[in-house]
Amino acid sequence: MYKxxxxxxxxxxxxxxxxxxxxxxxxxxxxxxxxYRPLRLQNGLYIQRHAPMLRIAIPYGLLASKQLRKLAxxxxxxxxxxxHFSTRQNLQLNWPKxxxxxxxxxxxxTVEMHAIQTSGNCIRNITxxxxxxxxxxxxxxxxxxxxxxxxxxxxxxxxxxxPRKFKIAVSGTTQDRAIVQAHDIGLEFYKDSNDQMxxxxxxxxxxxxxxxxxxxxxxxxxxxxxxxxxxxxxRVYNVHGRRDNAYKARIKILVKALGIxxxxxxxxxxxxxxxxxxxxxxxxxxxxxxQYFEPMPYETLxxxxxxxxxxxxxxxxxxxxxxxxxQPHRVPGYRAVTLSLKPHGKAPGDVTSEQxxxxxxxxxxxxxxxxxxxHEQNLILADVKLSDLFAVWEKxxxxxxxxxxxxxxxxxxxxxxxxxxxxxNAKSIPIAEAIQNQFDDLDYLHEIGDIELNISGCMNACxxxxxxxxxxxxxxxxxxxxxxxxxxxKQGNDASIGSVxxxxxxxxxxxxxxxxxxxxxxxxxxEDERFIDTVRRLGIAPFKAHVYADQKKGATx
Amino acid sequence: MSNLIRLNAEGVAEIVQDExxxxxxxxxxxxxxxxxxxxxxxxxxxxxxxxxxxxxxxTQIPATGKVLVPLTVWQARKAELQARFDAGDVGIVLATHxxxxxxxxxxxxxNSLPLVAVFVERFADGRIFTLGNWLRTRFGYKNELRAIGxxxxxxxxxHKRSGxxxxxxxxxxxxxxxxxxxxxxxxxxxxxxxxxxxxxxxxRS
Ligand code: HEM
Ligand code: SF4
Numbered sequence: 001m002y003k004x005x006x007x008x009x010x011x012x013x014x015x016x017x018x019x020x021x022x023x024x025x026x027x028x029x030x031x032x033x034x035x036y037r038p039l040r041l042q043n044g045l046y047i048q049r050h051a052p053m054l055r056i057a058i059p060y061g062l063l064a065s066k067q068l069r070k071l072a073x074x075x076x077x078x079x080x081x082x083x084h085f086s087t088r089q090n091l092q093l094n095w096p097k098x099x100x101x102x103x104x105x106x107x108x109x110t111v112e113m114h115a116i117q118t119s120g121n122c123i124r125n126i127t128x129x130x131x132x133x134x135x136x137x138x139x140x141x142x143x144x145x146x147x148x149x150x151x152x153x154x155x156x157x158x159x160x161x162x163p164r165k166f167k168i169a170v171s172g173t174t175q176d177r178a179i180v181q182a183h184d185i186g187l188e189f190y191k192d193s194n195d196q197m198x199x200x201x202x203x204x205x206x207x208x209x210x211x212x213x214x215x216x217x218x219x220x221x222x223x224x225x226x227x228x229x230x231x232x233x234x235r236v237y238n239v240h241g242r243r244d245n246a247y248k249a250r251i252k253i254l255v256k257a258l259g260i261x262x263x264x265x266x267x268x269x270x271x272x273x274x275x276x277x278x279x280x281x282x283x284x285x286x287x288x289x290x291q292y293f294e295p296m297p298y299e300t301l302x303x304x305x306x307x308x309x310x311x312x313x314x315x316x317x318x319x320x321x322x323x324x325x326x327q328p329h330r331v332p333g334y335r336a337v338t339l340s341l342k343p344h345g346k347a348p349g350d351v352t353s354e355q356x357x358x359x360x361x362x363x364x365x366x367x368x369x370x371x372x373x374x375h376e377q378n379l380i381l382a383d384v385k386l387s388d389l390f391a392v393w394e395k396x397x398x399x400x401x402x403x404x405x406x407x408x409x410x411x412x413x414x415x416x417x418x419x420x421x422x423x424x425n426a427k428s429i430p431i432a433e434a435i436q437n438q439f440d441d442l443d444y445l446h447e448i449g450d451i452e453l454n455i456s457g458c459m460n461a462c463x464x465x466x467x468x469x470x471x472x473x474x475x476x477x478x479x480x481x482x483x484x485x486x487x488x489x490k491q492g493n494d495a496s497i498g499s500v501x502x503x504x505x506x507x508x509x510x511x512x513x514x515x516x517x518x519x520x521x522x523x524x525x526x527e528d529e530r531f532i533d534t535v536r537r538l539g540i541a542p543f544k545a546h547v548y549a550d551q552k553k554g555a556t557x
Numbered sequence: 558m559s560n561l562i563r564l565n566a567e568g569v570a571e572i573v574q575d576e577x578x579x580x581x582x583x584x585x586x587x588x589x590x591x592x593x594x595x596x597x598x599x600x601x602x603x604x605x606x607x608x609x610x611x612x613x614x615x616t617q618i619p620a621t622g623k624v625l626v627p628l629t630v631w632q633a634r635k636a637e638l639q640a641r642f643d644a645g646d647v648g649i650v651l652a653t654h655x656x657x658x659x660x661x662x663x664x665x666x667x668n669s670l671p672l673v674a675v676f677v678e679r680f681a682d683g684r685i686f687t688l689g690n691w692l693r694t695r696f697g698y699k700n701e702l703r704a705i706g707x708x709x710x711x712x713x714x715x716h717k718r719s720g721x722x723x724x725x726x727x728x729x730x731x732x733x734x735x736x737x738x739x740x741x742x743x744x745x746x747x748x749x750x751x752x753x754x755x756x757x758x759x760x761r762s
Contacts, residue, residue, distance in 0.1 A: 005761055007744050018741045022711060038681055039711055121681070151746040151755070157718035158690055158749065161683030227747075227754075238687050273695060278753040285756040 001062050001370055002147045002292045004112045011154065012109045015116060019043050020102035027099065038161065042122055044090075044115030045101055053420065054093045054101060055118040056108065060128045060146045060170070061089035061373045065360040068371065070111040072356035078104050083356070085341060085349040087413055087464055088167070089127050089373045090118055094420055116154055121162045123153035123234070127169045129177040130374035133293060134382050136330045140172035140189035140197055144290040145226060148281060152227050159234050163241035164249035166234065167206070179375070179491045181205045181213045182467060184251045185230060189223075197223045203233060203263070204255030207461035211497050212252045215260045217267065223286075225271075228279040232271035236263065296368045296383050301333025305386035320442065321393055321404040329382075335389060337367075337381040338374070339396055340403040340411065344436035347429045348414040349377035358399040366392055375464075376413055378406065408445045409453055409518070410436045413464055417457030417474060418481070424457035426474025426481035431455055431510050438511035448518055451531040452491070467491045469532040470517060471498045472510065483510055487517065487543055488535045501544045516547045560732040562713075562739075563701070563723040570736045575725065577648055577672060578619050579705070580626040582612040607652075625650055625674055628660060635663070648672030650705070653684040657691045667698045674703040675721075680712055686719040693720035693750045710735035714742060720750035 004012070019039070026036040040047075044055035056071070071091055075083045078100050084092045096104060108114055118125055126146050133141045149168065153159070159166070171178040172189035180186025186202035199221040205214030221229055237251045240258075255263045312319045327336040339359060342348050351359075359379055363371045366388045367381040374380060379401075384392055396402040405411045412435065415421065417428030432455055439445055454468030458475075465471030471486035482504040489498030505513055518531075520543045525534045535543070561575040613633045618624060624641065625648040631638060641647050649670055651660060664670055673692060677685045685704060692698040703723040704716045713724055717739055726732040748754040755761070 007746075007755060007759070007761065010744060011742060011746065014742050018738075035680070035709060035711070121683075154746050155714075155742060156747050156749075157715040157745075158686040159683070160686065160712070160715045161681050163683075235687055239684055243682060243684075278748045278757055282756065284762070288756070288762050 001064060002059075002289065008112070008151075009109075012112070012114050012116075015043075015114060015155075016102065016105045016109050019105060023098070023102055038120055040101075041120035042117055042160075043101070043105070044118035045098075046119060047422075051095045052098050052101065053416075054096045054104065054115060055086065056091045056093070056113065056115050057118045057125045058089050058091060058113075058373055059150050060126055060132065060143055061130055061375075062143070063371050063373065064111075065363040065369045065371070067111045067113055068356050068360040068363070070107060070113070072353040072360070074104055074107055075356070076353045081354075082350055082352045084347070084416065085351065085373050085377045085379070087349075087375050087377060087415070087462060088125060089130075089375055090125055091373070092416075094416070119165070121164050121166075123156060123159055123162075123166045123168065126150055126153070127167070127178060127183075127375060129171050129173055130372045130380045131177065131327065131336055131382065132172070132372075133295070134329050134331070134334075134336060135173050135177075136328050137174040138172055138330070139174065139191055141293055142170040142172040142187070142189050143293045144286060145187075145189070145223060146170050147289050147292070148285065149226070149230070152230075158231075159238060162234070162238055163243045164246065164251075166237075166251070168230075174493075176491075176493045176495075179464075179467065179495065181495045182207055182211075182464075182491070183214065185233060186214050187226070192220060199223060199226060201229065201233075204252040204260070206250050206252045207464060207466050208250065209247055209459045209461075210250075210252065211461065211466040212256065213495055213497065214252075215255065217260065217264050224281050225275060227281060228274040228277060229267075229271055231279060232267045232274055235270055236266045240266075295331075298331045298334060298383070299385070301331075301385065303332040305333065308386045308389055311390045315390075317404075318390060318393055320446065321397075321402055322389065323446075324404045324406045324408065325402065326389060331383075333386050335384055335386060337384050337389070337392055337396075338406045339379045339381065339401040340405055341378050341401070342405055342411050342436070343400050343403045344405075344410055344440050345433050347416075347419075348412050348432050351379070355399050355401060358395065359401065362392055362395060376411065378411070404442065405445060407450050407452075409439050409448055409451050409514075410445060411452075412436065413452070413454040413468065415456050415462035417455070417463075421457060421462075423460060424474060425459075425476035426457050426483065427507070428455045428457040428463060428472075428474060431472060431483065431507060434507070434511045435514055438515060448522070449530060453514070454489075464491075465489070466497045467495060468498065469530075469535065470514065475504055477504070481507060483507065485513060485517075485547075487540055488532070490532055499540050501540050502548055513547055517543055520546045558732075560726045560728060560730075561723060562726065562732050562736055564717070564739075570739050572732050572736070577623045577625045579650070580616060580618050580624050580630060582608045582616040582627065582630065622646070623648065625672065627652070627676075628655055628663070631663060642669075645671050648674060648701075650674045650676050651688065652676050653678070653682050653688060657688060657696050660692075661696060667692070667696055668700060670698075670700060672701045672703060673698060674705045674725075677704065677706040677708065680707040680709050686715055689716065689719035689721050690750050710738040713738045714740075718745065718749040718751050 022039045025031045046053040079093045079095045166184045168185045169178040169180045169183040170187045182205045188200040192198040201218040202214035203217040241254050242248045325338045367383045372380040412432045414432040418424035453470045454464045455472040456463035456465040465473045467489040473484045475482050484504040486498030490496045623646045627650045704721045705725045726735050
């Protein structure tokens with residue numbers, strides 16, 4: 001993975017000093033709340049229900065074991081001994097003290113980490129596929145460009161105070177796993193007809209209050225121009241995006257208002273001035289950064305391992321885990337392992353300090369000392385030998401990290417919701433827990449198969465409910481908490497936004513509602529059909545009919 | 558004590574006396590707010606404060622000295638200001654929703670202006686950075702470019718990198734203290750008005 005040189009380290013160190021002084025001035029009353037707000041936000045610090053919340057950047061989801069150990073120690077020393085992996089591959093602390101945040105950042109800087117631009121109206125952490133570099137369906141490893149873009153966007157002077165937040169995702173696979181279409185800019189890498197790395201550029205996607213999937217603004221962009229092209233897009237947005245209404249301030253609203261053709265015309269006009277200028281990425285710079293993402297020193301291994309095959313044959317629990325938690329790898333004899341942060345009945349994405357140490361040890365022992373976080377809020381060991389899988393499983397299981405539910409109904413994506421977030425309409429974690437408890441039977445979960453259930457506590461959509469096969473959204477009705485259910489949302493190349501099935505439900509009803517949706521699916525599914533396929537084939541009508549069947553009209557408003 | 562910071566020819570920050578008198582249209586409290594209710598066509602005008610023709614006509618322009626006038630005032634009253642402009646005694650203020658093109662329409666040689674200022678009403682309005690960038694890189698403006706209005710130390714580094722070389726710090730804050738923030742970072746990553754990207758600046762391999 002990328003290693004800081006003295007320039008990177010100096011920038012992060014200078015940031016700590018700058019932020020320390022800003023926080024000092026705020027505490028001393030020299031900065032008003034309003035003036036300090038964007039400064040702290042651009043350092044990932046929210047003021048929330050109970051305490052500030054600190055969001056630590058994990059650039060494109062890649063972590064070294066030593067960084068994870070540092071995070072574990074920080075959660076112990078400054079928080080309550082756990083952290084929360086977010087849907088944008090970052091780590092959040094729920095209980096830090098404002099006065100401690102400069103020290104936390106100083107500790108992070110010692111392991112080449114920071115919280116820069118994890119929040120605020122600026123270019124945020126760039127996200128990607130958790131299997132980047134090892135996925136069999138990958139055409140281009142996007143991480144070198146992602147790192148170049150991380151550096152470019154860090155303290156970008158022109159884009160420091162945009163109308164609203166700006167999220168970029170990159171992906172280089174045939175099957176999109178980074179939801180590029182749900183980002184302000186989505187970059188899809190591919191090889192063009194000359195066998196050169198090229199990029200398809202999507203713009204104007206985003207979830208939140210007005211969910212919109214992105215539109216292709218450019219089919220073919222040579223990689224050398226990615227910075228100048230993004231500058232042109234963001235410049236048009238910076239000047240013309242709305243600043244009078246935060247709900248209408250995302251680039252998606254501008255693109256819709258102008259129309260993609262006019263927006264594109266303005267971008268191209270701007271780009272004509274920037275193209276081929278100093279922002280053009282040189283081969284030397286790409287090579288310098290790409291060397292950090294070279295393939296790991298893999299051993300030459302046979303495609304099969306007898307001890308692994310034997311363990312599968314005689315240990316059904318291990319076999320079940322392998323089926324869900326072990327993903328293919330492009331190198332023979334290796335696999336990726338997803339450690340589940342979704343044990344039933346716990347807040348999705350939460351991980352304790354002790355668990356972080358276990359994962360760091362596993363990474364050192366079995367996966368070249370590195371790991372990744374996914375936007376599904378799990379952790380990944382990307383390079384495990386087949387012959388080591390059994391040992392990894394045993395250790396992960398002992399630490400509560402081996403629930404074999406990856407990709408199943410209880411692998412829920414869930415925002416912090418009303419328990420932590422002051423914007424929430426409703427709690428989301430207890431809903432996730434109740435659904436997990438309702439579906440605690442593993443055989444039944446496996447019988448249901450692949451399905452994605454996403455929960456957000458309000459229309460800001462931090463839990464990606466719009467693109468969940470089943471989406472749950474907290475809504476407020478006369479001051480009490482209700483839940484609106486959508487089905488048919490999907491991430492990936494054929495992304496879609498879910499449709500609302502009808503009036504909303506109380507918290508107690510929610511597990512039963514999910515149960516009913518599943519019943520319709522089981523009844524109607526064709527062989528090998530996933531839940532989402534059945535919904536797409538049948539539409540929402542049969543689901544709706546069954547869910548609302550025994551409710552008297554008007555029982556739920 | 559002056560609150561004006563200016564970079565000298567060597568790029569070193571100095572606190573200097575402000576020799577310019579800012580011309581501010583009267584009755585600032587009653588500017589009309591142009592809201593385009595329900596329409597999302599002209600983003601630039603949505604919710605921006607602008608001066609009415611009456612306000613502009615009523616604006617007091619001091620009889621002597623160097624005057625810094627809003628573009629709209631210049632547009633309406635350039636006849637009476639022309640001689641002073643010729644003597645190098647007129648500078649122009651752009652609001653963040655105004656364009657560099659509009660300035661150029663008035664001054665085909667922008668460098669005939671000794672001073673252009675951009676007025677930022679709220680510090681969080683990042684359009685000022687793009688405007689600075691455009692004036693320097695697209696329109697070749699070389700003279701003094703000043704940030705005025707809600708100008709605070711925590712944005713200074715960005716102003717500087719976007720082409721500004723003078724900064725009038727908000728009256729209730731200390732320019733003395735703010736100077737330090739011009740050097741918050743010693744080797745920034747990206748290219749901007751002041752420099753090329755770091756990988757073209759230094760050998761990192
Ligand atoms: C607890 C404090 C949090 C607050 C106050 C907060 C605030 C917000 C707001 C206001 C939006 C909507 C922005 C917009 O539509 O322009 C949003 C969207 C989002 N947030 Fe959060 N959030 C919080 C926590 C989280 C967490 C923990 C995650 C990850 C699990 C997260 C991930 C996201 C994502 C993925 C979106 C959707 C982005 C999009 O619109 O495309 N947020 N958040
Ligand atoms: S979706 Fe709403 S409730 Fe959930 S974290 Fe985001 S802002 Fe808070």
